[in-house]
Amino acid sequence: DAGVIQSPRHEVTEMGQEVTLRCKPISGHNSLFWYRQTMMRGLELLIYFNNNVPIDDSGMPEDRFSAKMPNASFSTLKIQPSEPRDSAVYFCASSSRRRPMEQYFGPGTRLTVT
């Protein structure tokens, strides 16, 4: 099993640009999570999906952030427009229905907004 796949691994962009992060969960997992990690705020849950449906997006910072899961094998997190304070490592994780708290994390995308 390839595990959770995220792309890109690193992204450097200028303020105001659109950024799209991608995630492929583990096959067969029905829950998908997007997290953001910074030194200041630690690891924060942004949004999670269950069976491709967004269940809780209360962690999404503001309207500049949006996430989609068009099918069971793909999800995107989009930031438009990006700001320097969005600089962080963004993790995607997935889990199965039977053990939803046993989440498998991807390698993360390190985003730098200048």
Next chain:
Amino acid sequence: LAKTTQPISMDSYEGQEVNITCSHNNIATNDYITWYQQFPSQGPRFIIQGYKTKVTNEVASLFIPADRKSSTLSLPRVSLSDTAVYYCLVGLGGGSTLGRLYFGRGTQLTVWP
């Protein structure tokens, strides 16, 4: 939402047993307790999960008292490679409904030679 409280940091030496305690006073009846480990520049990794009493796997043991308001992660004979941040989480462990999870700041464990 059952938040957790853990020590910010702990130090140990190679070969010692390390116990990290987590408080979760507001744990709900259906909540499970889960621990994760995170190395620098990597995503968190699941270590162990339990509901009550004691759970043991090849990596660690998890002790949960009867009132379930706290839990202790025990790492036997740590090595330098166990230096990492350890997170305690409380939430629903099964079923069709998943509660919102809160990772907190975790405990930075540093193992010295």
